[in-house]
Amino acid sequence: MNPAEQAALQERIAQAKTGNAEAWGELYREHAPAIFRFCRRAMPTREDAEDATMDIFIKVRQKLSQYDATRPFSAWLYTVAANHCWDLLRRRKLRQDLETGEVENMPLEHPDPGQLEQLLEKRSNQEVRRALDKLRARSRMALVLRYYSDMSYDDIATTLGVRRQFVGVVLLRARHELREILEGKSGARLAAGGAA
Amino acid sequence: MNHFDEMACLFYIEGQLDEARAREVEAHVAECVSCREMLHALQHETALLSSALTEDDEPMPARLLGERNRSLPSWAWTLAFGGFAACAYWFWIDAIGPWIDQLSNAGFGGTDLFSMIVFSGAFWEGWGDMIDAMQIGAVIVLAIVAIVWIRRRLRRSVALAVVMSGVLFALALAMPQRAGAAEVRRSQSISVPAGETVHNDLIAMGASVRIEGTVEGDVIAFTRDLSVTGHVTGDVIAFSQEALIDGTVDGNVRVFSRGVLLQGAVGKNVTAFGSSVDTITKANVGGGMIVLAAQADLDGKTQRDLLGVIGRTDLDGLVGGQAWIRGGNLVVASTAEIRGPATFIGREQPTVEAGAKLASPIHTEITQEIRRNRRSMAHNVISAIFSYAAALLVGILILAIFPGFFRATLRETGSIALPMGVGALALITGGFLLILGVVLLFVGVGAGVAGALGYAPILYVAQVFVGTWLGNKIMGETPAVMGAVAGRMAVGLLILHVARLIPFLGPLVGLVVALWGTGAVLMGFYRLSRVESVAGSPLSA
Numbered sequence: 001m002n003p004a005e006q007a008a009l010q011e012r013i014a015q016a017k018t019g020n021a022e023a024w025g026e027l028y029r030e031h032a033p034a035i036f037r038f039c040r041r042a043m044p045t046r047e048d049a050e051d052a053t054m055d056i057f058i059k060v061r062q063k064l065s066q067y068d069a070t071r072p073f074s075a076w077l078y079t080v081a082a083n084h085c086w087d088l089l090r091r092r093k094l095r096q097d098l099e100t101g102e103v104e105n106m107p108l109e110h111p112d113p114g115q116l117e118q119l120l121e122k123r124s125n126q127e128v129r130r131a132l133d134k135l136r137a138r139s140r141m142a143l144v145l146r147y148y149s150d151m152s153y154d155d156i157a158t159t160l161g162v163r164r165q166f167v168g169v170v171l172l173r174a175r176h177e178l179r180e181i182l183e184g185k186s187g188a189r190l191a192a193g194g195a196a
Numbered sequence: 197m198n199h200f201d202e203m204a205c206l207f208y209i210e211g212q213l214d215e216a217r218a219r220e221v222e223a224h225v226a227e228c229v230s231c232r233e234m235l236h237a238l239q240h241e242t243a244l245l246s247s248a249l250t251e252d253d254e255p256m257p258a259r260l261l262g263e264r265n266r267s268l269p270s271w272a273w274t275l276a277f278g279g280f281a282a283c284a285y286w287f288w289i290d291a292i293g294p295w296i297d298q299l300s301n302a303g304f305g306g307t308d309l310f311s312m313i314v315f316s317g318a319f320w321e322g323w324g325d326m327i328d329a330m331q332i333g334a335v336i337v338l339a340i341v342a343i344v345w346i347r348r349r350l351r352r353s354v355a356l357a358v359v360m361s362g363v364l365f366a367l368a369l370a371m372p373q374r375a376g377a378a379e380v381r382r383s384q385s386i387s388v389p390a391g392e393t394v395h396n397d398l399i400a401m402g403a404s405v406r407i408e409g410t411v412e413g414d415v416i417a418f419t420r421d422l423s424v425t426g427h428v429t430g431d432v433i434a435f436s437q438e439a440l441i442d443g444t445v446d447g448n449v450r451v452f453s454r455g456v457l458l459q460g461a462v463g464k465n466v467t468a469f470g471s472s473v474d475t476i477t478k479a480n481v482g483g484g485m486i487v488l489a490a491q492a493d494l495d496g497k498t499q500r501d502l503l504g505v506i507g508r509t510d511l512d513g514l515v516g517g518q519a520w521i522r523g524g525n526l527v528v529a530s531t532a533e534i535r536g537p538a539t540f541i542g543r544e545q546p547t548v549e550a551g552a553k554l555a556s557p558i559h560t561e562i563t564q565e566i567r568r569n570r571r572s573m574a575h576n577v578i579s580a581i582f583s584y585a586a587a588l589l590v591g592i593l594i595l596a597i598f599p600g601f602f603r604a605t606l607r608e609t610g611s612i613a614l615p616m617g618v619g620a621l622a623l624i625t626g627g628f629l630l631i632l633g634v635v636l637l638f639v640g641v642g643a644g645v646a647g648a649l650g651y652a653p654i655l656y657v658a659q660v661f662v663g664t665w666l667g668n669k670i671m672g673e674t675p676a677v678m679g680a681v682a683g684r685m686a687v688g689l690l691i692l693h694v695a696r697l698i699p700f701l702g703p704l705v706g707l708v709v710a711l712w713g714t715g716a717v718l719m720g721f722y723r724l725s726r727v728e729s730v731a732g733s734p735l736s737a
């Protein structure tokens with residue numbers, strides 16, 4: 001975003017803060033598609049994503065006065081969105097995740113780079129998205145925060161409520177889960193390559 | 197040579213290593229093919245993830261686009277409002293107006309109504325019940341609000357459980373308070389024996405209720421057999437199988453009962469809904485009578501007007517004011533006397549025996565005979581086909597004119613239990629207030645009918661959403677293409693209409709569809725109102 005656009009955005013935010021409906025409408029139209037796509041990636045169904053998008057913008061409108069203009073607006077938006085979605089997922093998925101909690105403690109085996117390349121080679125975006133949908137909530141959320149919203153490890157740690165050092169493990173574990181799903185759940189083959 | 201593990205490689209490509217460590221990795225990778233391949237593979241994976249996640253693969257849903265609200269053509273609104281206004285006007289002129297006039301003729305309208313309500317004391321006595329009812333109504337409305345509020349914070353099933361327990365708790369709290377305002381008796385057989393005086397209102401619930409003594413207040417009875425042979429200074433309000441009023445009631449009698457037999461004296465008005473309503477010669481009603489019954493044998497005296505919707509009427513006694521009767525047939529016996537104008541609307545000419553005293557000849561309107569009995573299966577099928585076509589047409593119109601509302605409501609339909617709960621609460625609240633308005637205070641008639649009118653279209657469109665949901669379940673979810681949605685709607689509605697033809701099961705299906713769909717429609721309205729506030733278009737601010 002060039003400085004002129006940046007200034008225009010800040011101007012709109014300032015106007016929206018004072019209750020200017022026109023400015024808020026502009027902000028909403030500019031950012032809603034990205035937030036909807038974020039929710040679409042993070043939440044399990046399209047309906048959940050639509051509901052979440054609406055709720056997020058209700059929150060944003062209420063919290064707009066708290067926005068610190070020195071931070072990028074879209075980063076702040078993603079933080080609000082991520083907190084909202086994760087809050088929903090955590091409440092909903094807590095039980096399922098606890099049931100599969102033992103997976104967390106299994107050691108990750110070193111994959112064979114050649115086989116990994118081969119696995120990724122033929123994959124379309126759609127296939128990857130379908131596989132992402134099958135991930136556990138936290139794994140999916142971590143990947144979305146990192147590779148869709150471009151969030152820092154610190155912000156991911158805050159959002160997911162894990163220690164900073166643990167973010168890498170969560171991301172790596174998520175990648176492993178994803179590979180297993182892409183492989184058709186026969187995850188053993190990839191890992192069998194062992195350390196190179 | 198020490199290889200780097202996958203985690204270190206990931207940290208390296210993500211820029212999470214400190215400078216020294218990053219340089220170590222670079223130096224190692226320059227020489228180690230295996231680690232270089234690992235880095236490449238991870239980078240490839242990152243690129244694939246980013247592109248899969250950020251690809252713009254589906255458009256924003258219409259309901260999230262603020263513009264949608266503005267794009268709805270204004271002629272659609274104008275047409276809808278115009279149509280609604282025309283229907284409301286027609287309904288008022290053709291149906292409600294005459295009815296109110298008749299009520300007024302019978303002594304329940306205009307200044308008569310006002311003076312009767314305000315100065316007769318019934319108005320003041322009624323308030324206690326009215327306030328209790330309003331409190332219960334308020335609890336129910338609060339429950340609906342609470343469902344909506346809690347739903348956003350808890351899982352749906354939990355929310356429903358919390359709210360239901362809350363409602364039960366609130367009602368349980370309300371009961372003892374009610375008991376403080378009146379004496380409540382619950383047992384198999386309740387009796388106020390001769391000589392006993394109850395210095396309070398009496399609410400009686402049991403298989404049989406006998407009032408032989410005196411009740412200085414109202415009697416409200418829920419029972420199989422009610423018999424009042426003593427003295428009640430207030431009103432008698434009863435829901436029973438058989439009701440006998442043989443003593444003296446100073447106030448009004450409002451009875452819902454299969455059989456109503458009036459032998460004593462009633463100071464004010466009588467309203468009786470029943471299969472048969474009879475008054476004997478010595479019975480005397482100080483005010484007017486409203487009778488809705490299959491048959492009525494009226495030998496007693498009614499000092500003011502008689503308003504009846506009665507299948508077969510035998511009038512042997514006195515009507516002090518006007519008589520207006522609608523029904524199958526009317527026999528006015530030689531002992532009868534009608535002091536005001538008399539109107540009969542029915543299938544055949546009334547029989548007036550010689551000796552009957554009439555102020556003027558009975559004004560008679562003959563209606564076409566309608567055969568409602570023994571409808572043939574063919575008739576049922578044909579009417580089902582028409583009803584199916586009408587419902588489908590209404591559904592397609594809603595889909596075309598209000599697509600956002602349609603989608604929102606359809607989605608609410610999908611959560612099954614919640615809309616059913618909301619629908620049940622809404623219909624119970626509405627029905628409760630309607631009955632309350634009609635029975636306890638006649639001022640409620642207009643409001644009650646208006647409330648029912650509001651429900652009628654919602655009840656009708658309920659089937660559209662349940663039908664579409666059913667179609668979706670059978671044929672699979674569909675993208676929002678109008679033709680596909682309409683096709684699923686057609687299939688679902690067809691199944692519902694066929695199911696309704698089945699004896700016994702049919703009405704049950706109808707009830708479930710009504711509750712479920714009504715809840716979904718109400719929740720759809722709620723959803724839509726929320727979208728408009730979020731979309732942030734200038735219109736919504």
